[in-house]
Amino acid sequence: MAKTKFTIISLFPEALEPYLNSSMLYKAQKAGIIEVTYVNLRDFGIGAHKSVDDTPYGGGDGMLLRCEPAFAAIESVKNKDPDAKIILPTPVGQIWNQALARSFAEVSSDNSHDSWNSDFEASADRNQRAQQNDPESVNSNEEKSSSTISTRHYVIFCPHYEGYDERIMSLVDYPVSLGNYVLTGGELPALIIIDSITRLLPGVLGGKTSAEIESFSDGDNLEYPQYTKPAEFRGMKVPEVLLSGHHAKIDQWRREQSLKRRTERGVDDDLGIV
Numbered sequence: 001m002a003k004t005k006f007t008i009i010s011l012f013p014e015a016l017e018p019y020l021n022s023s024m025l026y027k028a029q030k031a032g033i034i035e036v037t038y039v040n041l042r043d044f045g046i047g048a049h050k051s052v053d054d055t056p057y058g059g060g061d062g063m064l065l066r067c068e069p070a071f072a073a074i075e076s077v078k079n080k081d082p083d084a085k086i087i088l089p090t091p092v093g094q095i096w097n098q099a100l101a102r103s104f105a106e107v108s109s110d111n112s113h114d115s116w117n118s119d120f121e122a123s124a125d126r127n128q129r130a131q132q133n134d135p136e137s138v139n140s141n142e143e144k145s146s147s148t149i150s151t152r153h154y155v156i157f158c159p160h161y162e163g164y165d166e167r168i169m170s171l172v173d174y175p176v177s178l179g180n181y182v183l184t185g186g187e188l189p190a191l192i193i194i195d196s197i198t199r200l201l202p203g204v205l206g207g208k209t210s211a212e213i214e215s216f217s218d219g220d221n222l223e224y225p226q227y228t229k230p231a232e233f234r235g236m237k238v239p240e241v242l243l244s245g246h247h248a249k250i251d252q253w254r255r256e257q258s259l260k261r262r263t264e265r266g267v268d269d270d271l272g273i274v
Helices: 013-020 023-030 067-080 097-103 116-132 136-142 166-171 187-200 247-265
Strands: 005-010 033-039 083-097 153-157 172-179
Touching: 005 013, 005 187, 013 023, 013 033, 013 187, 023 187, 033 067, 067 153, 067 166, 083 187, 097 187, 136 172, 136 247, 153 187, 153 247, 172 187
Parallel strands: 005 033, 005 153, 083 153, 083 172
Antiparallel strands: none
């Protein structure tokens, strides 16, 4: 199984570590399913004060990340792993959704990021075909460099301040947006991207179908309501059908409830809601 590696370039790596070293993400690292490394952007700052920002040409409020530190930090990773793919959280990026998370985890044949990098998708497809149809090629692949075959490497560059010099985009493979709102930096998006990919990787969640039967696992579906013990709590009862043991009726009820939730919520292709 391929390992997924995440490198986070940030001015505040200490803000990321507590979450990534907790719960399922910690277990995924301990099991060798993912690897997380950090690059401090400040280490590539300019001058005695390690400056990474400056005022924008043309005027305006705020500061922008400069090219030099950003390029140096990204290239320090790319020099070691030329196949690493750069992700930039940015309002102008493609909206991140479950289909994209599945595609980046390579757990489906989804082609959602073809529009970004067709070569990357083609490479993943070749690897998948080799594993399905050519056992000898699997053995051959295992002998090759781990950076090109056995490890997927995503580098998440976390912007800060008012924004970034547009020339940094020339290094970016995947500009990603979490939605139509703005945060103070790219650290929260980085956590969300890593979490949403990692939980889909084989061996991370407990059940074999845990990531298959849930909201957005199939387009814009919403998961049906679920209940556990006790059967009655403060006058609120578990639906009788779930206590019946009749699996066909339970499946039908779940499908109906899932459709009802989707209809009541409403779904918009871009924003996820209306």
